[in-house]
Amino acid sequence: MVLKSQTPIQAATSKGTYYTYRASWVGYHVNHIREMLFILNDIKKRDYARWENEVESLRYFIGQLNICKPDPKREQRQLAIEYHEELKAGRTPKFPYTNEWLEKVRNEKIIKDSNSKRELTENLPDDWRDDIFQIAYDKNSKHILAIAVMICSGCRPKELENGVNVKLAEEAGVIEFSISCAKRKGEAVEIRQFSINDTSLAFRYLYSQLLFNQGELQLRDIKYKAASTEVGRLSQLLNLEIEPVSPYCFRHAFSGDLHAAELNREQIAKCLGHGTDETQIYYSQSTKHSSGRFRIGEIQSTEPVKMKTSIRINKLRQQMQESATGIISIK
Known part of the structure; x- marks a missing residue:
């Protein structure tokens, strides 16, 4: 999906649409890069001039992909594990980039803060x-x-x-x-x-x-x-x-x-x-x-x-009490 020359951060009006556009943006450019690698491998020996042009195009798509590069603080494998564990526990997995959209739109002043x-x-x-x-x-x-x-x-x-x-x-x-x-x-x-x-x-x-x-x-x-x-x-x-x-x-x-x-x-x-x-x-x-x-x-x-909130609060209180009891018993 091409966003009319807009990046996901520019096109989105909410966190939800940002994640959707972000995934589409990454998928679009990854597919182009994959296709170009096959082309480059095929034409390198036969048409060097065209190969150079394709390399430049490859650099462009990689640059576009880097606009939405993965969060360096979280490895993809770890994200997959966390996602699986959340599903297994019957919870709705959260996006790993919870604050990314809000931080960027505020810093870049692309849109105003949402009206509360x-x-x-x-x-x-x-x-x-x-x-x-x-x-x-x-x-x-x-x-x-x-x-x-x-x-x-x-x-x-x-x-x-x-x-x-x-x-x-x-x-x-x-x-x-x-x-x-x-x-x-x-x-x-x-x-x-x-x-x-x-x-x-x-x-x-x-x-x-x-x-x-x-x-x-x-x-x-x-x-x-x-x-x-x-x-x-x-x-x-x-x-x-x-x-x-x-x-x-x-x-x-x-x-x-x-x-x-x-x-x-x-x-x-x-x-x-x-x-x-x-x-x-x-x-x-x-x-x-x-x-x-x-x-x-x-x-x-x-x-x-x-x-739900009351249950979580009660569980937390119980865990804190059990933890405190454990500390006391050790002493």
Whole structure:
């Protein structure tokens, strides 16, 4: 594969595509070098002038191949062994060049650092969610209900299309959410449920709408892309001098609320609709915007959470305890 005169590092926009382009680049030039070696061996005795030209071409392809030369710190044999051992242990092998792409694109300034919604959320001012909602309310936005639900529930924008049911709980001042998860496996649809009590503008608006609609609202087939665009447009009216806010910023802020409420890892994963507790490292744990006004309970999910991180932590603790016990016994 020829990348329109671009090297893999120039063509890639992520680590994943970089590894794909890198492998294609190496394979392309190795094949040319292999073919040229056969040609050189055949014509050296018969056509010296052509042989010299082919040697120059060979030097070119070797130079191109050196752009993506193997990591000198890792031998190929060792990489193959590690790859095999990872597969044997039932784990997904990691690329050996984990940081290579990020280091190069930053050093060569080929592309900007990826936009992190978590970092963006943590740098937003206090009460930014109330500010955006107030603008949506003042401008009578047709997406105001969807925005209120995303702020209060932390749902994914796509889940507005799948289905979000909102209703008044038996306890006064509490709203219950039931969300059809956007992350589907096969035909199974995970449903997560929880109830919250909040004092935010979005919560109070949602509560009033429920009172006017016999205590229940069903959001389904919402044009979530249009709602997402509206959130970005409204955020620009705040004059924050930052990139437009994404609905996923609501989700990251909701994650911060969950941590502020001191929920455990399993409860947080259920509220966010995660199948494993591993993914929490990608979500905000900042309680900067959580002032204790948020209360959550009655957390349920139709699918269990795989506690992978907790299992690893417990194993590490056990190993450390066993190691410490061994040291003590030697003494």
